[in-house]
Structures are given as C-alpha cells and as structure tokens.
Amino acid sequence: MILLLDIGNTRIKWAYAGDDHLLHVGDIVHRGHDAERIAEFVEQLPEAPSGVFAANVAGTRLGSAVAQAIDRRFGLPVRFAVTDRERGPVRNGYDDIAQLGVDRWAAIVGAYTHFGSAVCIVDAGTAVTVDLVRDGGQHLGGLIVPGLQLMRSSLEQDTGDIERFSKKSAEQAAASFPGRNTAAAVRQGTMAALVALIDSCVVALQAEAGTQPELVLTGGDASDLLVALHRPAVYKPLLVLEGLKELSD
Numbered sequence: 258m259i260l261l262l263d264i265g266n267t268r269i270k271w272a273y274a275g276d277d278h279l280l281h282v283g284d285i286v287h288r289g290h291d292a293e294r295i296a297e298f299v300e301q302l303p304e305a306p307s308g309v310f311a312a313n314v315a316g317t318r319l320g321s322a323v324a325q326a327i328d329r330r331f332g333l334p335v336r337f338a339v340t341d342r343e344r345g346p347v348r349n350g351y352d353d354i355a356q357l358g359v360d361r362w363a364a365i366v367g368a369y370t371h372f373g374s375a376v377c378i379v380d381a382g383t384a385v386t387v388d389l390v391r392d393g394g395q396h397l398g399g400l401i402v403p404g405l406q407l408m409r410s411s412l413e414q415d416t417g418d419i420e421r422f423s424k425k426s427a428e429q430a431a432a433s434f435p436g437r438n439t440a441a442a443v444r445q446g447t448m449a450a451l452v453a454l455i456d457s458c459v460v461a462l463q464a465e466a467g468t469q470p471e472l473v474l475t476g477g478d479a480s481d482l483l484v485a486l487h488r489p490a491v492y493k494p495l496l497v498l499e500g501l502k503e504l505s506d
Contacts, residue, residue, distance in 0.1 A: 259505055260306035262335070263360065263497040264313040264323060266383040267477065269298065272495065273306060274502045279495055287319065295319075299326040309335045310505040312359045312497060338363060338504050345370070345503075346394035360497050361386055361399065367500025368473045368493070369394055375470035377459050378496070382476040383407060385451060387458050391466040402454060405478050408447040448485050455486065 258280065263270040267288045272279035285298045309327050313320040324335040340354050340362040347369050351357045361380065368376045369390050378388045381404060388399035403411065434449075436442035455472070462470045474483055475496040483492050493499070 258304075258306055259502075260302070260309045260327075261498045261501045261505065262309065262311035262313075262323065263363075263501065264311055264315050264319060265360065265497075266315050269295075269323070270495070270498060271298075271302070272498045273304070274505065279498055279502065282495060282498075287315070295322045296326045296329075299323070299330050302330070305331050306333065308505075309333050310338060310501055311335050312338045312363050312501055314358050314360050336505075338501060341504075347390065348395050350396035350398045357399075358386070361388055363497045363500030363504055364388070364475060365390060365396055365500070366503050367496050367498075368471075370503050371493075371499070372471045372473075375462060375466040375468055377455070377462050377470050377472045379455055379458075379472070379474045379479070379482070380476040380496075381405070381451070381474060381478040381482050385454075385476070385478075387455065389458060389462045389465070389470075391462065391470075392468060397462070397465065400454070400458065402451070404476075405447050405451065405481070408450070409443055412443055412447075448481070451482060452485050452487070455482070456488065459488065 258273040258275060261272050261274055268284050268286050270284040272282040281303050285294065287294055327333055327335050338359050340357050340359050342349050342354055344366050347366050349357060364378050364380055365388050368378045375392045376390050380386045383404050385402050385404050386399055389397040391397060434445050436445045459470060459472055472488060472490040474490050474492050475494055479492055483490055
C-alpha cells in the first residue's frame, strides 16, 4: 500500500491508501518541535509501504527531514505531489498553477471526485483557504485569509488594549453572541468573519453554477466552524489525503 503524507504548516497527517478507503490514519503536531519528532513518527508507522506520496506546504527543510526519515526506515524515496493543470475532470483555474498550493489542489481533486458536482471547499487551518469548483470540474479560483488563531493573535499583538483586556477576560469568554467581554468579543468576531466569508462564497458559487453547491470543510478549525455555520456542510478531516490518493494513481 502507498503511504500518503499531508505535511502542513502545523501538523503532519498520514494514511495508507487501501482499495476503497484510508487505513492506519494518524497525525502529529510538528510546529515547535525539532527533527527528532519527525523521526519518531516515521518509526511508529505500522508497516512498510510500497511507495510514499506526499503533499508538502511546510517548506523544503521539513520536506527533506521527512524524506530522510522515510529513507532511513524503509529505504524508499518520497514522491512529492505537484499542482497540475488538470486531473481527470478537474481543471485548475489559476493563471499560474504553481501558485496554487498542492494541498489545495489535492483537496479540490478529492472533493470533486467525491461529489461530482459544484463544491465549495474550505480548509480552515493556520490560514483559511476557500476554493470554488463548478459543475463539470472547472475550478474558478479561491480566497485566502488568516485563520482563527492568526486573526486573534494579530489583534492581541497590534492592539494594546485588546491584548490587556482579553487576557483579563479569557476565562470568562462565553459562547454567547455578541460577546460581553473582550476575549468573547474577539472569539465571536473572528468566527463571524469566517462564517460571513464562507456564506458569501457559497452564494457566489450558486449564482455562477446555477445549482446549490456542496460545502465541504477540512482543517484544524473545521469542527468549530461547522457548529457556527448557518447552512449544511460536510466535514471531511482527511480531505487532502483523499485527494492525494486520487493524485497518486
């Protein structure tokens, strides 16, 4: 079986590509840890794969560390995915396809392969990316905004009063809307900003496609967004790995 790796800015996720589904799924947080953590996760992989296929958006240094650890244990090279102009029915909408991150491309291919119809793909990680695909597989483009933690940390770093009051009220931050202290106001405001962005993208895609698109969420903050949204959505935490399975063929 092929070992699939999704090397993101914060986490590394992995799975083995079975015939119909993903097997032996796992993940680690690599941000803030040294190279020993990479070797540790590779040593814990349950079986030797027939090949290794990875999407890496965390930079060449981390990609090299993963490749070296894989080679030491299994004696296999890591094949790194690249963004294509098209794959099956899916056509890349970027003018310069190299500017579309390979994780986004994998998620686009995975989502459209699964649904086979218009789809809005939201990856809520360190950054939040939104990609729109219409019926027939044409990718229309996307949007990139800071993720929830980036938005919140930027407010605390660049606005003194918000940082001061937010720390004082952090323990009392409630889920009610609107917030009644600074920490709650920041939490609710940043979430509301993302919810509004996603809503506007779904409406725009519906107008373009002439049909109600599927809304798919993935990424570390997707489960929180799923609760806050005012419309149906599908949560697919392994979407990038599912797309990598399609790209590895």
